[in-house]
Structures are given as C-alpha cells and as structure tokens.
Amino acid sequence: MNMRLKLRETAAVAALLVFVTPGLVAANASYAHPLDPLTKEEILQTFEVLRTAGKTTRDSRFSLVTLQEPPKLDVLAYKEGVPFQRSSFVVVYERTRNETFEAIADLRSNRLTSWKQITGVQPSFLLEDAEILQRAVRADPRFAEAMRRRGITDLENVGIGDWPGGYFGERQGQDIRFRRAVFGYRDAKSPASRPIENVTADVDLNAGKVIRFIDGDIVPIPPSGAGPEALPPEPGRERPKPLHVVQPEGPSFEVRGQEVRWQQWRFRFALNGREGLVLYTVGYEDGGRVRSVLYRGSCSEMVVPYGDPSLGWFFKNAFDAGEDSMGRYAAMLEPQQDYPDNAVTFDATLASEQGDYFTIPRAVAIYERDGGLGWKHWDSGRNHNESRRARELVLSWIATVGNYDYAFNWVFHQDGALEMEVGLTGYMDTKAVALKKVPDSAHEHHVPDLMYGHLVAENLVAVHHQHFFNFRLDLDVDGTNNSVLEMNTETLPPSPSNPHLNAFTMKETALRNERDAARQVDMAASRRWTVINPSKKNTLGYPAGYTLVAGENSIPYAAPEAWIRKRANFLNAHFWATAYDPQQLYAAGFYANQSRGNDGLSRWIETGRPIEDRDVVIWYTMGITHIPRVEEFPVMSVHKAGFKLVPNGFFDRNPASTLPR
Numbered sequence: 081m082n083m084r085l086k087l088r089e090t091a092a093v094a095a096l097l098v099f100v101t102p103g104l105v106a107a108n109a110s111y112a113h114p115l116d117p118l119t120k121e122e123i124l125q126t127f128e129v130l131r132t133a134g135k136t137t138r139d140s141r142f143s144l145v146t147l148q149e150p151p152k153l154d155v156l157a158y159k160e161g162v163p164f165q166r167s168s169f170v171v172v173y174e175r176t177r178n179e180t181f182e183a184i185a186d187l188r189s190n191r192l193t194s195w196k197q198i199t200g201v202q203p204s205f206l207l208e209d210a211e212i213l214q215r216a217v218r219a220d221p222r223f224a225e226a227m228r229r230r231g232i233t234d235l236e237n238v239g240i241g242d243w244p245g246g247y248f249g250e251r252q253g254q255d256i257r258f259r260r261a262v263f264g265y266r267d268a269k270s271p272a273s274r275p276i277e278n279v280t281a282d283v284d285l286n287a288g289k290v291i292r293f294i295d296g297d298i299v300p301i302p303p304s305g306a307g308p309e310a311l312p313p314e315p316g317r318e319r320p321k322p323l324h325v326v327q328p329e330g331p332s333f334e335v336r337g338q339e340v341r342w343q344q345w346r347f348r349f350a351l352n353g354r355e356g357l358v359l360y361t362v363g364y365e366d367g368g369r370v371r372s373v374l375y376r377g378s379c380s381e382m383v384v385p386y387g388d389p390s391l392g393w394f395f396k397n398a399f400d401a402g403e404d405s406m407g408r409y410a411a412m413l414e415p416q417q418d419y420p421d422n423a424v425t426f427d428a429t430l431a432s433e434q435g436d437y438f439t440i441p442r443a444v445a446i447y448e449r450d451g452g453l454g455w456k457h458w459d460s461g462r463n464h465n466e467s468r469r470a471r472e473l474v475l476s477w478i479a480t481v482g483n484y485d486y487a488f489n490w491v492f493h494q495d496g497a498l499e500m501e502v503g504l505t506g507y508m509d510t511k512a513v514a515l516k517k518v519p520d521s522a523h524e525h526h527v528p529d530l531m532y533g534h535l536v537a538e539n540l541v542a543v544h545h546q547h548f549f550n551f552r553l554d555l556d557v558d559g560t561n562n563s564v565l566e567m568n569t570e571t572l573p574p575s576p577s578n579p580h581l582n583a584f585t586m587k588e589t590a591l592r593n594e595r596d597a598a599r600q601v602d603m604a605a606s607r608r609w610t611v612i613n614p615s616k617k618n619t620l621g622y623p624a625g626y627t628l629v630a631g632e633n634s635i636p637y638a639a640p641e642a643w644i645r646k647r648a649n650f651l652n653a654h655f656w657a658t659a660y661d662p663q664q665l666y667a668a669g670f671y672a673n674q675s676r677g678n679d680g681l682s683r684w685i686e687t688g689r690p691i692e693d694r695d696v697v698i699w700y701t702m703g704i705t706h707i708p709r710v711e712e713f714p715v716m717s718v719h720k721a722g723f724k725l726v727p728n729g730f731f732d733r734n735p736a737s738t739l740p741r
Contacts, residue, residue, distance in 0.1 A: 112337035114150045114164045115360045117350040120429050122187055123437040126168040129185040133192040136172060136435075143171040143203035144405065145431030146352045148184050152375065152662065152695075155361070156560075167193070171203045175286050178257060180671075201671035202257050204354070204405045205244065206433045209259055213242045213283045217261050222293040226279050230298055232265060239264045239273045244403045245282060246395050247674050248643050257285045257674075262392060265301050274302045275512045275540075280392055296391055299512045302539040325420040325449075332448060333473060335424065340446065342473045344735065345492045346370050349475060351428040351443055354666075355379060356407035357477045359490055362498065366731065372556040373626060374498065374725070379488065380552035380699070381667040382406070383648045385638055387544040388511065388532035396509070396545075397644040400481045402672025411478040411485070413442040418487075419476060423447035445476045454494065454736055468739045470494060483507040484547075487718065495736040496727040502549060503718040508542040508708055515539065534708045542708035546634060549702045550650045550667035550681075551723075554660065557730070558616040558624040560695040564591045564657045565612060567627075568605040592692055594685035597657035601633050609655055610728050614693055622729030629724040630654070634703035646677030650701050656681050660695035667699055 118126070126145055130136040148167035149155075158164060170183040180203050184194035217223050217240050227238055245260040261281040264273030278296030283289065313319075333342035338360075340347055348360040355378040362374035379401065386396040400406045408430055413419055428443035451470030458465050473492040478485055487503035513529040516538045521527075533541035555562065565588045572583040588610075591597040601607060612625035636651040638644050645651055650667035658664065658681070666672070669679025681699060704721050711717075727735075 112160075113339070113348065114155050114158055114166075115147070115348055115350065116338050117352065117429070118145070118147050118168055118431075120437045120439070122166070122168060123429070123431045125187055125190070126170060126185045126431075127435045129187075129190060129192055130170065130172070130183060133195070135181070135183065135192065135195055138435075139174070139176060140435070141173045141175060141206055141208065141433050142431055142435060143173050143180075143206065143433065144353055145170050146354070147350070149662070152560075152660070156375075173203050173206070175257075178255075178286055198671070201675075202673045203671065204403055204673050205259065208433065209257075209285050210242050212285050212288050213259050213261055214240055216283045216288050216290050217281050220281065220290040220293065222290070222295065223281065226293075226295040227263075227276075229295070230276065230301065232276075232301075234267075237265060237267050238276070239266050241273075243396060244398055244673065246397055246643065247647065247676050248395070256287075256291075258282050258291065259285055260395060267304065274304075275510055276301060277392055277512045278390070294391055300514060300539060302512050302537070325422045325447075327422050327448070331422065331424060332471070333446065335446070340473075340475070342448075342492060343471075343494055344496075345473065347374075347492075349444070351407060351410060351430075351477065353407040353430045354401060354405045356401075356410060356479055357444060357475070357488060357490075359475070364496055364730075364735075366735075371558050371624075371730075373730075374553060375556045375560075376552070376554040377490075377500075378552055378665075380550050380665060381648070381650065381672065382486075382547065382549045383644070383651070383668070384484070384545055384547050385636070385644050385648075386509070387546075387637060390532075393511065393532075393543060397648070398482070399648070399668060399672040400479070400486075402666060402668050402670075402675075404481055406479040406481050406486075409479050409481050410440050410443045411480050412440055413445055413476075413478065415442075418478060419445040420447055420449065423476075443477060445474075447474055447476075448472065449474055451493065454739060455734075468736065468741065470736070480506070483509050493736075494739060495734060496731060498725045499722060500551060500724075501720060501722040502702070503720050504547060504704065504706075505716050505718045507715060508536070508706075508712060509545070510536065511541045511543050513539055513541045515541070534710070536708060536710050536713035540713075542713065544708070545706050546636065547704045547706065548636065548648065548651055551700045551702070552665065552667065552697060553628075553700065553725070554697045555611045555626060555725075556695070557611050557626050558613040560660075561615060561693050562611050562613055562696050563692045564597060564696060564698065565589065565610045565625075566591055566599060567608045567610060568602070570605060590692065591657055593688040593690050594656075594658050595688040597655070597691060598653040598681075598685060599655040600635075601630050601654045609657075609698065611696065611698060612729070618729055619732045620729075624730045625728040626725050626730060627728040628655070628698065628700060629726055630700070631702070631723050632704060632721045633701075634705040636703065637705070643677070647672070647675050649677060649680045649682035650699065651703075652682060654701050654703075656685070656699040656701075657691050658684055658697050658699070659689040659691055660697050664697075667701070 148169040166187040168185045172181040180198045186193045241262045242259045263276040263279050266273045277299040280294045281290045282292040284291045338348045344365040347362040351357050359377040363370040363372050381401045383399050423445040425442040426444040427441050429439045449472050451472040454468040454470030456467040475490040478487045485506040489501040491499040515529050533543040536542045569586045572578050610625045610627040612623040616624040648668050667681050
C-alpha cells in the first residue's frame, strides 16, 4: 500500500523539522494543568532519564511517549497554582532482543520510577519498520522474478507498500515482529500506483529478511491513468466567488493554555501520538456553577476490515490506532481548505521513535461556525416572531493513515449537546481485475471480479470494506457516581385503554453490570442509552442525565469466528459500559499489533463488575459499511457519520431558550 509508505516517509521528514511556535507548545511551558500534554523539554527530559538510568541506548526505539495522566481524583481536586505531579509514560522496543518495556519517568524528581518488561506483545509499528521492509524485499531475488513474470523490469518503478499482517492462528505470527508487503506500479504517466495483484511478502522486521513470499496467478496491471490521482478542473467549471468567514470583534471563545471557554462550555484538549485528539474535563456552567459532563473522550480504536478473501486482501484489517498510532499522523491543516478563515490553530509536539521530538504545525483548529436555525416560533395570533440563529464551536483535527483521511470534529452546541462528527475521505484501496467494463449480465449472473467490490475504472475494482470506530467516553454526569439506563420504545397491544391502536411507550431498563451492558443498536426500538446521576435531580424530579444518540451504524460482516472479530472484539456490540479503570483505555487492548484477542472489551466484562451508582465509562462502536460507487473515484467526497451526547434531565429547561437575540 504505497500511500501508507508515502505517509511514513513524509512523517520521517517532518521529524527532522523542529518548530517552536505559539499554541500547544507555548501553552504547556508553565505546567498550567495536570493534563497538559508533554512539552518538547519534557520529552527530551524523558529520554535523558531513561539513558541515565541505563535502560536505553541509541538502538532503543520508542513506540509511545505520552503524559502519564495523574489519578482522576487528583485532577478533579486540583486547584490552580498548586504544584502537582508530572510524569511521562513510555513504551520502549529493543529490536535486537525483540523485547518490549514500559517505563514511567518522574519529571519532577528527574528519575525513573517504573520499568517493567511486557512479554508476548508487539508495540505499534515504527517508521523504521517500513524502511526495513523496503530493503528486505528489494534484496530478495523472488521479488525481481515475480515482477519479471509480469513483464516488469524497471524495478525502481515498483512501489512497495506495507500492511500489518495481523494474526490468523499461524505459528509464524506468534514470536516474531513482521509486516506484509504489497505492490504497485508507478511510472511518469501514472503518479499514483497501479496495483500488482497476487504478490505478497512477509518480512521479519528484526532479522531484516523475507520469510514468506507468495507469487500467485498473474492479473493484468491496470493501464496508465487508472490510478487514484486528482483530476484537473473540467472545462466550464468556474471557481466559486470568494466566501470568507469573518469575526470583526474576534472569536467568542477564550483559550487559556489548554482550556477553552465558549458560551457556557468549559473543556480542555490535548493531542497524543496514539489516539490523536483527546477531550478532557468537559463541563457546562449552569447557574454560576460548572457542572461536569465528560471527564475524558477519545477515539480509542478503529479498524478497517476488507471483505475480499483473496491472498492479497484477506489480511487487510488495519487497526489505525493500535497498530499504526494514528495520532502521529495528524495532518498539518491547510488554511481556508481544512478550516475556515476565523479558526485559531495549535501546533502539536510529539516524541520521535528514535529519541527526539517533532512538531506538527497547525495540527488542531478551533473555530465557530453557523449552526443554522437554533429555534423559532411564529405566533400568528400576536403577529410576532421569535427566532434564534445557532452557533457551534468546532474542535477539529485530521489523521491521514494510508489511503484514507479521517476528519474528527468535536462540536459543542448551545443547547448543551456535544457531538462527534467524523468525515471520511481520501482514496479507496483498489484491486486489479481483468474487467474493462461491467458485463450486461453482471446483475443476473455470477461475476467473480465483482463479488467483493465495484468497478471504478478500467481494470480497477474498489473493494468492499467497513470502518469501525470505538469511542471511549468517560462521562461524569454532575459527578462521578453514575448509572446507565437503556431506553426502548414499543407499540402497545390492543386493549380497552388503547382502542385506536395508536399508543406506544418508552421503557427504561437499568443496566446493572458490565455483561448486561454489551448492547446493540435497535432502530425498531429507537434504542438509546442514558448515563444518569441518581443523586442529582432537576426541579421536576428527573435525574441529571446525558443520552447517547446513535447516528449511522452497521454490524460487522466478518463471521463471529473470524480472527478479526476476536482481535477487534469491540465489534461484537455497539454499546458497552464498564466500571472505571484508568488502565483500560483502548477497546482492543493496549497492544493491538499482532494481538490474538486476549485483551479488550470482551475480556474486561467477563467478571461482570457492577456499574450502578459508581464511576462508569461507556464505549460506543460506530460502523460504516462502504460499498464503493464509481462517483467516489478517483477521490472520495467526505462521508459524514457520528453521534451525539444530548442532555436529558440535566437542565430545568432548554439552555438555548436564553440565547440573546
């Protein structure tokens, strides 16, 4: 997958360019808050602590360096200006010994406080892994022979992409670190790679050797110009007249370090190398008091399973967070394209895998946008209108992982709702086939090349696949002692009290333990889930609550016994609720790379911990099934999906009813 390789090369270059500009970096220098991300000085200090302790060398590689988040109770009790603990968490990989370690460095005392080996795991992939794969494949004579069989002698024009090989019960994947190579052809006429089918190579990344090379049946390579490159403007298509968003008096929000204040909302944010953007300590000011809503929210994991069983595709089930650490692939946002004129941007500083730091300029954007009609009522009797235009605050970042680009927007609404908006765009992953056009009989008869995808260009099929996102939402609704309710709506049967058969009701069911709380979306029941604080009630007697309202979703189409369902076991339910555990951050487990399904949500709920009147975390799995269309080629328009957290009994009235005109 050459797009993935290109991304890695770009990130490697970016790692050499160190920028110190206003934004996230500058805001962190004063340690304004315990949840501030690590500064460049703290990152370098972390590496020095490890070297001084004799734990790392120049050959050590750092899969993750991030803030060791303080205990939740300490954060909630924090008072501005009071000193607090500051530590970093590190995952260290020793390639020569194939060993993984976790470390915690105390940045106040400048010493190592924890060092332990984690056996039987592989940390997420490194940029260096892609380089090793390239060298190993090009040095293997089977590569040249496979290309010769396809009439290719200019090997410099063969692109070698890399994919995680996953785990499928094979002995090979149990004790080595490996990556799987796929191939495409690129020349001067085709800036984008044209897929070379039925050739794969598994590379032992520590030995630097190809350990398995598969050369299957030959499929014609698509012609020049068939790749997913952008097209020039068509004749007669004029550029629209300028549209600028201006705020003459400046933005309505205020940024204090990592804290943002807008309307009644208060929240913090940070970007780390694994999850990307994390939302912290979200609260809403109500009656002069900030009431807590969400302690921590993030995309904990995402996986993209493809539906083609052929030798070059069956393994394509990428965990973009757990295997590839999508946070490090945060895009440098382009002004007026990725965000509007009125945005304020922030840089993000991350640790490199070789013991340095790099900064991504404009990694995060915050801006206000028009929210359409907020509310309205025309009183015909009085000939009087009351309308309010809504405003929204958007906290945005984009991750480019391989051929896909994922735009994540946290959207804050004036009525107390908090929305996650995901935009999927980029290029579809394509497969070479013998077909030049769809046969007239394609819809009546079995056409092998179209079983697992749709033709989008001559000899090119975009393969069916799915995108699954899991969001970890540590809701603290007006405090940490919460419970979870499921709401189902149903038609009432005929009865003397329902003579006209129009009655329906909504039933609430308390989810009492973790096992009971693994639930599916049910459109027929208009199913929703509400996190409540039983001890905090509004003036009408309803407990303070926030309801998760699902948007587009899907079920996984891989069989329940498939390895991807075992490894990404969060796919087995749309909704989960667990007892709060600060170690349980990622829905597929901490070490998803080459995992075997022995960690993650399905494992955590086996003990059935109680979740009533205590600190609980909810997890939402959102699935998008992508059946490609020719109109999504060569580049995909943004497809939007998401969910909302809406207040339910949290307020005494609609907060937007008090909006000034």
